[in-house]
Amino acid sequence: MDMITSTSETRGGEGKSEGKREGLDPDRLLPTSEPELSIARELYESVKDDPIISPHAHVPVEWYAQDRHFASPTELFITPDHYVTRLLHACGIPLSALGVGQKHLTSEQARNAFVLMGKHWIAFAGTPMRYWFEDSLQRVFGITTPFGPKTAGKIYDQLSEMLPLPEYSTRALALRFNMAAVSTTDDPVENLDAHDQINRDLKLPYIVMPAFRPDSYLEPARADWPDRARALGAAAGVDTSTYDGFCEAMRVRRRYFKEHGAVLSDHSHFDIAMQHLSEKKVRELYAQAYRGIISSGDAVLLRRHLLFDQATFAQEDHLTMTVHPSVYRDYDPRIRAIYGHDAGGDVPARADFTRALKPMLNAYGNNPDFHFVAFTIDETVFSRELAPLAGFYPAMYIGAPWWFLDGPESIDRYFHAVVPYAGFTKLSGFIDDTRALCSIPSRHDMNRRVTAGYIAGLVAQHRISMEDALELIKFEVDTLPRHVFKISHLKKDIKK
Amino acid sequence: MDMITSTSETRGGEGKSEGKREGLDPDRLLPTSEPELSIARELYESVKDDPIISPHAHVPVEWYAQDRHFASPTELFITPDHYVTRLLHACGIPLSALGVGQKHLTSEQARNAFVLMGKHWIAFAGTPMRYWFEDSLQRVFGITTPFGPKTAGKIYDQLSEMLPLPEYSTRALALRFNMAAVSTTDDPVENLDAHDQINRDLKLPYIVMPAFRPDSYLEPARADWPDRARALGAAAGVDTSTYDGFCEAMRVRRRYFKEHGAVLSDHSHFDIAMQHLSEKKVRELYAQAYRGIISSGDAVLLRRHLLFDQATFAQEDHLTMTVHPSVYRDYDPRIRAIYGHDAGGDVPARADFTRALKPMLNAYGNNPDFHFVAFTIDETVFSRELAPLAGFYPAMYIGAPWWFLDGPESIDRYFHAVVPYAGFTKLSGFIDDTRALCSIPSRHDMNRRVTAGYIAGLVAQHRISMEDALELIKFEVDTLPRHVFKISHLKKDIKK
């Protein structure tokens, strides 16, 4: 670890004068000209060592709890990261060659996959995936050799030697990442024992928050929905054969999650519309769904009502509600059949928030204690829908730019699109949303750099003072995520 | 007034050298690096003192005519400005605490509201509302103390002392703003006496133009539509029980408006589609509407025809036709019920111009004497729809970026999106669209700065000469609004 610390800190003072420097430039991603550069440097410096708060992510809870080791650099950096496998697949490399959907890679397969990525590294130029990877290599492993066709094999070998060492276990890495709080994404029937262990038993400096993600329990069109409803009932100890029982079970499980550290419920239906049916109607549709005989049209109505209910429950238990709609999941059915879910065949769809959220916002949007965060992967809604809605409704916040929009360019466009009419205080703070453990610090650091650049622009244009600017960047990195996801309460609320 | 003049002019020469300067930077909003900065400074200087032409706005005509005084700084800067109240509401402050929908505020309520805005001032960082407010404070009131949590109370007290003074009456302010022409927005049955008084009797340096806004008279689905049709007839002295009578009444009132200084008709239906029905069909639907028995589908057809008629009338009377479509008015019915219209619960909708305008453009778009200006609050149509249409049809002009797009960032995006295929000469010139009197000079000045920056970019990229650049910025500030809204004729056409 000495090595890592030293390399990641070496770069501070000397700067530009030393000619061709080894490793990443300390000013990377910052504005490239004055006066913005100096301003951004000061802003970035003011938060770069702040603890990471990560309210939405997908790293398995066990990795935070236990000393697991990655079998190979490929299984760390390539196979589980669909950002990376997608683009390699787009370059003509079969997903199978990258280990996707396979149980285990031979060491030859693993090395080949890594070398193949090196060979195609030019295809990653200008992508955030390249940025995160190169940043992680240096930040986490102290490797300053530029990655590429000629060096991939050597770097693979270096990494292979490090990964079995104690300081590169999943937990050791997480400890090193200066995280204050990180979220997982969980099924409502989970027992959350691993979360309890981390938050209660282990003396870890970070908390790991489960997130209540009931998508499949709210889709009555699914063939397995009656089974899901029963499983939810079993987990809650409530009979879910009626709509009222289902609601009660949801309330019980949400409360259970909250007691085990959850701060939010997360929802990723294709259609985010919410709608409130009459009691009579919803009981009728629920009964049909429970017997597996609901029509597809009625299943839509029921789903919209059940989702509306989640907002209603949030009025009571105060979990923040987050939505990630408008994704075509498994766009390619053949890829799905061979490689499983999340193998890359997901693509964005056109989003609609204004019409879809109207009933819910009309009902709850004016309640400042309710926090609703809308994420989008269709950036046309930033200025047209999300900023105007969040710039009016106290309950509504604009999620950080997500998947397909989480690179430096789109984050910058996001700020320019939403801040003018919603202001900084109606943003969500950064979300890394990652399955790739080592990308967590790189992604948060990237965001701090890009945010510093955007705010520096406001200062350089004489629109805000440096004092305001320092407050704003602290907002983005610390105040906002704590506030929007009510994480400050959580520390003391955690079940002992 | 000496004080104001002096502070607003102090800032010219000295520039950057003097360390921490009091007040706003003279280069605010201009490009931040060379060579753009020097070029933009020269461009901005060339128009910064040009008279204001404001062809679309919402300040009450009485304010221009009479010496009215604001009861408090809150009733000047906060209560009537839904841009400001929206964002404060989004921060969790009830609209009632800001005076919205209330008859009068006690002086304690008024002061509290102002202080509350100061407390939340960080929420306005990066918004145009903040820019306009800070600019107005200095420009109009000579206040250079930075506004914020610590100073809001003191600034409130300073303003409170000034507002009753003669030089801060509404008319005194308007006189100081160097306006050549400003528009109001008016009901077709208005008698326009106040306009006459200003334009004919008073020796004012500005003209105040009424705008013909017949929205409610063109919506046969409204329950009160038959009453509206009759009221229009009464104002015109024409029997409107038939379609032909209705057309005649419209013609009469449009002419009346034109004779009293109007240069445009303005239309803000959600749906901007125009369509021409057969004589037989339209007479039939009109008769049904007049008896209050038209179906909702037919009401849409009739509305589209009546709107098409407005374009037809414009071929005869040469009023410019402006449209502001695709706004969900009163998105929140509860807010509407408590606080009335325009209380902030309006949000943008997805716009469609290309299909909607086809029949009208096919009929009249090739007539260069007809001027049609399309405004949008959905910026996705700038490069896809408005620039290609205005870049082909001589009748069509692209409205300045409006509501939700009227900040520096979106104005800059607008230029980059529309100029390449429509050119500068098919823009509308700037529109302030404001209800906030003191924001008028600040908004126009902001636009001149941002326009200077955009044009400076073209010069710096060696795409146009400095001579061209000076012509372009004069175009935007002076030539275009006069041309597009035919304001040069108007001075002599005004009814004596």
Add this chain to the structure above:
Amino acid sequence: MDMITSTSETRGGEGKSEGKREGLDPDRLLPTSEPELSIARELYESVKDDPIISPHAHVPVEWYAQDRHFASPTELFITPDHYVTRLLHACGIPLSALGVGQKHLTSEQARNAFVLMGKHWIAFAGTPMRYWFEDSLQRVFGITTPFGPKTAGKIYDQLSEMLPLPEYSTRALALRFNMAAVSTTDDPVENLDAHDQINRDLKLPYIVMPAFRPDSYLEPARADWPDRARALGAAAGVDTSTYDGFCEAMRVRRRYFKEHGAVLSDHSHFDIAMQHLSEKKVRELYAQAYRGIISSGDAVLLRRHLLFDQATFAQEDHLTMTVHPSVYRDYDPRIRAIYGHDAGGDVPARADFTRALKPMLNAYGNNPDFHFVAFTIDETVFSRELAPLAGFYPAMYIGAPWWFLDGPESIDRYFHAVVPYAGFTKLSGFIDDTRALCSIPSRHDMNRRVTAGYIAGLVAQHRISMEDALELIKFEVDTLPRHVFKISHLKKDIKK
């Protein structure tokens, strides 16, 4: 020709110091500040003299083969270029005054049109049309006098003297443009003799590739479709009275095109949806269409199937498939009636690729040997649809920003929108798409400058090395077009 060479090369070394320089700035369109400017200069220099590869354009094949002469500067620069005539029409100049739809212009008419463009030259400020024209004037004709109201007549006269000279024939110009390969756009029944002549008989340094453009043969809703089907059959020597015959005829003609140098089939239906019908269904619909009795709904189904078939054929013959959907052709029927097709009355429509392409991409998108290039004139799909799809499917490439998006601003937006999730290697390389011969080198040069600027930004942000940057710009200019359109094979494949 000495004159031309000398002027176009003079500008290298001296640069800025010489005060007001004659002619265009050598740094035009490059970034305006350091460090980007120096980086971009180096990148631009590295490719500026590379041969032009132009895989999609509309210049008549005869111009490349023969020594034709333009009758006047107007018939070179104005009449055939709907980019230019559109905007002049938008300024109120009738298309007839520009020669559109007329057989021949008198010399007075021609001169008047040119002078009229000069008079309205300010309307072109900030447009790519202005940039290309000014660049061509200097690059091709050595004219460095700035074009404008005062100089248009004089420049017209200068050009008029040059055009009859041997070195300004169409072929002489093309030879001077340093082209390696250029495409025409052709009807499937064309005999391609002129292409053969160029590629086989003449000793020209460039190849001219026909492009297979079967639009009208795939639109069974057209009244003349049965005739088209028969004409196709006649050209192929196959009976097309059945669906199977039609397929065979398509295969034959595609093969014929390929044998004569074609590398792609191009498709510009309004709706790009592709769909695969059952054998039974398609035979049934085909029979109805052949008898001219197909319903409009079924004609849509059949068209989608026939377009799907083109993708199927590409699996066999390996022609690249390009699509240019979502254009309202002949938006203005009156303009169409008077002036014919392509007279400017075309406007973009909202695009949808994700849903429309799903069946085809599910079937063939994972085949890396199949190359499918999607062009759009609705830029909202760049980050939402095209980058995610091309960033996953090996067969899919993102077409260069096209018509209405081919200016410097939109090309820059395009890179920022698509590279982050698709990478540089999934772009198509530049497409000039022009009917204006002299704009070819100017458009390619513009693209190289803008591309250099974008890549320089990545270097300045310390995201890629200079070595990577030099590789990327070579990719864009040379590697990509050869790869995506399989042009490297073509040289040796050409029928001898």
